[in-house]
């Protein structure tokens with residue numbers, strides 16, 4: 001059982017003691033065991049390393065450690081060898097003996113290093129890989145050093161020093177002033193200033209007051225909060241305890257979605273250890289301040305991430321929103337003043353207290369300070385979690401960090417802000433990442449989803465996807481949201497299926513206006529944003545679907561056909577063999593053709609036709625030419 005700490009000095013002593021036991025020059029093989037890497041078998045890789053180090057008799061010379069997510073999850077299993085920070089990607093159990101031998105000889109195993117797709121150069125150091133090099137990982141960066149189940153790793157890096165500073169050197173008002181001066185804005189959606197909510201809760205009448213962490217993270221494709229909670233749970237806890245002190249709360253809740261078992265597991269470990277060391281419970285660090293926290297597991301409904309819905313769920317009721325003419329800061333959990341912040345917002349608090357508001361304000365733009373973590377996904381070469389300073393342009397994020405568009409295709413738009421956000425087209429690629437700038441374009445920062453779309457993406461289908469998602473997720477309590485979404489879904493399905501009518505666009509706009517004005521919560525008031533922003537920038541695509549029955553991106557199945565160009569077909573039989581519907585006719589030496597009535601439009605023929613022939617094309621809004629007469633022979637292409 002560790003000794004409970006009773007002062008800043010005791011914490012400092014403990015940190016020194018932990019550091020004195022560590023050997024900074026001893027190689028440590030760290031294996032990312034975040035959920036992303038676990039899907040590639042990280043647990044197996046980690047255990048294989050432990051066993052292999054034993055097998056090679058190197059236990060005294062090499063350390064092995066499990067850490068949280070680094071962000072470049074698509075390259076999992078991610079392994080980094082410290083102190084040199086050599087990064088090995090896509091590591092499999094069978095690679096382990098070779099890696100261990102290389103580390104023991106202080107060598108580098110070239111074949112598992114990152115290879116720059118442009119120059120072909122191998123890059124050894126993780127921080128020099130372009131994906132990482134252009135980031136500013138002040139909140140997320142410690143994940144790679146920390147075993148989330150070992151509080152000493154967090155303490156060794158200065159963990160809990162912000163809490164001890166706040167409790168021993170600052171009054172609760174001074175903490176609040178520092179957060180106010182830093183202009184920390186909430187990372188969970190709307191970018192609301194944290195200090196304003198904290199003040200409102202602090203000044204609201206009624207006891208007890210509550211502080212809450214929102215780790216519901218329902219946006220499709222987003223996993224920033226999960227990775228932070230899994231990889232560095234103490235940073236979130238420390239921020240929460242500091243916030244509780246500033247507000248005058250002695251009880252807190254951490255709402256974690258049910259589908260995040262590892263986040264819950266690591267968080268529960270962290271809470272237990274924090275209690276044992278005296279960072280949670282009675283008389284924290286000898287300050288007289290008491291604070292307890294409970295983990296509440298959410299049932300995986302998107303709407304339960306909304307503040308009033310989340311608080312109802314915490315009370316054990318259905319996680320549905322209520323009208324908020326009385327703020328939750330005044331009447332939240334059990335009718336008491338309650339302050340809710342996002343995981344990333346809380347994890348930023350200790351940095352501000354430690355390094356000061358001026359340091360935090362030196363990062364970012366006039367109105368948006370600090371950094372933001374995004375989940376960069378879609379048609380981009382490097383996908384993963386990226387933390388960038390506010391003010392970096394969308395172009396820099398997508399091209400310098402994301403490595404540009406997949407397969408050299410043309411960029412079309414980027415969707416930010418999840419289901420409440422919108423699309424941003426090419427002409428605004430130089431817009432800085434900033435709460436207000438993104439809102440001006442009809443999108444929003446949201447919690448950090450960033451989906452990159454290329455020339456093959458149909459913007460009407462994008463709107464349909466989000467409306468469909470929200471239709472399923474709306475709680476159904478209020479008519480504008482429930483019925484509005486249903487109507488939008490019917491119209492968008494019709495438009496994508498070639499059944500759109502003149503006047504549909506006007507109905508969409510009218511419905512969107514009513515939903516924005518009259519819905520009960522922000523799910524409904526913002527639900528039409530993806531539709532309105534695609535209409536704003538890609539109205540011509542809607543019109544092409546409705547008037548010409550044409551999908552310009554040749555994506556919508558009902559408006560697209562596949563056709564084999566007889567003059568290009570080389571009768572290689574590949575499409576014929578792969579067609580699951582048996583719709584392709586032809587033989588050796590004979591031009592192939594598609595029986596349109598049998599074609600299921602799966603697109604496999606288009607994908608498998610060798611690029612050197614490119615015989616299969618997509619058609620939309622134009623007549624399909626007649627197939628060639630039976631027995632038409634191929635015109636052989638001269639190779640070379």
Ligand SMILES: Cc1cc2nc3c(=O)[nH]c(=O)nc-3n(C[C@H](O)[C@H](O)[C@H](O)COP(=O)(O)O)c2cc1C
Pocket residue numbers: 185186187188189190191192194214215216217218219302303304305306307308340341342343345346447521522523
């Ligand atoms: C439908 C809906 C879902 C939401 N889901 C989340 C969520 O998963 N995580 C989150 O932090 N905020 C979510 N929010 C925003 C919260 O209501 C709240 O504003 C936020 O948690 C406050 O934290 P912040 O000020 O630190 O951003 C959602 C809002 C709505 C309307």
Ligand code: FES
Pocket residue numbers: 032033034035036037038068069070071072073074076078
């Ligand atoms: S889970 Fe391993 S890098 Fe994200």
